[in-house]
Amino acid sequence: MIEMQDVWKEYGNGVTALSGVSVRIPQGTFVYVVGPSGAGKSTFIKLMYRQERPTKGHIFVGGFNIERLRERQIPMMRRHVGVVFQDYKLLQQLTVAENVAFALEVIEVSRKMIYKRVNEVLELVGLEDKRNMLPLELSGGEQQRVAIARALVNKPKVVVADEPTGNLDPENSWAILKLLERVNDRGTTIVMATHNRELVNASKKRVIAIEDGRINRDEERGDYGYED
Numbered sequence: 001m002i003e004m005q006d007v008w009k010e011y012g013n014g015v016t017a018l019s020g021v022s023v024r025i026p027q028g029t030f031v032y033v034v035g036p037s038g039a040g041k042s043t044f045i046k047l048m049y050r051q052e053r054p055t056k057g058h059i060f061v062g063g064f065n066i067e068r069l070r071e072r073q074i075p076m077m078r079r080h081v082g083v084v085f086q087d088y089k090l091l092q093q094l095t096v097a098e099n100v101a102f103a104l105e106v107i108e109v110s111r112k113m114i115y116k117r118v119n120e121v122l123e124l125v126g127l128e129d130k131r132n133m134l135p136l137e138l139s140g141g142e143q144q145r146v147a148i149a150r151a152l153v154n155k156p157k158v159v160v161a162d163e164p165t166g167n168l169d170p171e172n173s174w175a176i177l178k179l180l181e182r183v184n185d186r187g188t189t190i191v192m193a194t195h196n197r198e199l200v201n202a203s204k205k206r207v208i209a210i211e212d213g214r215i216n217r218d219e220e221r222g223d224y225g226y227e228d
């Protein structure tokens with residue numbers, strides 16, 4: 001479950017990015033976040049994993065009271081909230097398997113168990129045969145699949161994705177959506193901010209439209225809606 005109660009975000013430069021946003025997203029939902037450039041979508045996503053803090057309001061994600069977390073609790077929360085970015089953010093000097101293993105919560109776990117878990121997620125994203133390659137040896141679509149494997153390795157309840165298909169061609173964008181849908185089928189909540197009209201209109205999922213820092217539309221089987 002994700003919940004925001006009357007959330008406001010004003011950045012240091014005085015820009016108000018969110019103005020009184022309230023929303024409930026039950027566990028297991030797949031929700032798109034759409035809206036014009038500058039509407040507040042990234043801010044909405046960043047607040048969910050404490051990349052930014054609200055100026056006012058309450059945020060609960062997967063059992064964590066996000067704005068009340070202490071600094072030392074943030075790494076633990078981040079293992080339960082997977083994050084996927086437009087530009088993948090892989091560590092270039094590490095192999096595919098090392099990138100995924102790096103994110104794994106390791107508390108007295110044997111090397112054998114780490115290997116097993118990393119293989120499981122690489123298999124899920126279809127990249128077990130590329131485990132020893134470096135990110136730059138992969139296509140953009142493959143790099144994003146590594147990033148998704150990394151986001152999933154700790155079995156999070158929630159995955160937030162900010163424009164995950166923004167750098168990909170239509171075919172790879174579809175592949176990433178299908179992958180996120182499979183993850184959602186296993187019960188993981190997915191929140192995906194996107195400008196990809198085709199994906200949104202084809203999938204008939206919940207759509208939250210943000211405009212000028214407010215939710216101006218929230219539909220169970222929604223469309224992309226506005227003109228870019």
Ligand SMILES: Nc1ncnc2c1ncn2[C@@H]1O[C@H](COP(=O)(O)OP(=O)(O)OP(=O)(O)O)[C@@H](O)[C@H]1O
Nearest residue numbers: 011012013015017036037038039040041042043044
């Ligand atoms: N770190 C920051 N400091 C100051 N202002 C910011 C910061 N990040 C975002 N903003 C401002 O907050 C508003 C909302 O930005 P945000 O990135 O959330 O929009 P967005 O809907 O994700 O846009 P896009 O679709 O272009 O990514 C914009 O006016 C933006 O300029």
